[in-house]
Amino acid sequence: MTAPTRVLICDDQVLIRTGLATIVDAQPDLEVAGECGDGRAAVDLAARLRPDVVVMDIRMPVLDGLEATRLLAGAGVEHPVKVLVVTTFNLDEYVYEALRAGASGFLLKDAPPAQLLHGIRTVALGAALLDPEVTRRLVGKYAARIRPAEDAPRDIPLTPRELEVLRLIADGLSNSEIAGALQISQETVKTFVSRILTKLDLRDRVQAVVYAYRQGLVT
Known part of the structure; x- marks a missing residue:
């Protein structure tokens, strides 16, 4: 147990x-x-x-x-x-x-x-x-405060596909919605999400959304 x-x-x-x-x-x-x-x-x-x-x-x-x-x-x-x-x-x-x-x-x-x-x-x-939509709404509302205007996007250690998944997370999509949008399985989405969090040293999806806004990946 x-x-x-x-x-x-x-x-x-x-x-x-x-x-x-x-x-x-x-x-x-x-x-x-x-x-x-x-x-x-x-x-x-x-x-x-x-x-x-x-x-x-x-x-x-x-x-x-x-x-x-x-x-x-x-x-x-x-x-x-x-x-x-x-x-x-x-x-x-x-x-x-x-x-x-x-x-x-x-x-x-x-x-x-x-x-x-x-x-x-x-x-x-x-x-x-x-809920992903609540996260998107809140982070979007305060995006200017989360990402200082003078900050320029840095090199991000993600593959193009992982960047695509990160942008969809920041847009408020759930795993099932990401799977539908990219025409991949939910298990594959979970794998991508896990890799993204590991590579960026993030704890969860909330931090991933904040990271995406700070890096200028979404507006």
């Missing part, structure tokens, strides 16, 4: 934190590695407990969830941790900032338990939680 996915839960409201922990611990393939009430504690606990996923609130004392996410999963972090941001604030700006900080997914606290559990499992597997 495979070891359960270990989840660190960070929320400053005790009732919500307890509720999330109860939902997670009820699953045979998940377990709560720890709980905390502020971003600084999340960073410290993650270093000690090495969870697979951190469920992170945004507005918290001491250190907010966005800054904690940057410290856990942002660019340059030696041992990044997958972060699923769960918040009451359904604002594009928060979603964008969470993704920019390094989060792999974003959920609202009023999401049903099944959606939360799906989110944790999805992020643990290294996939982005956001």
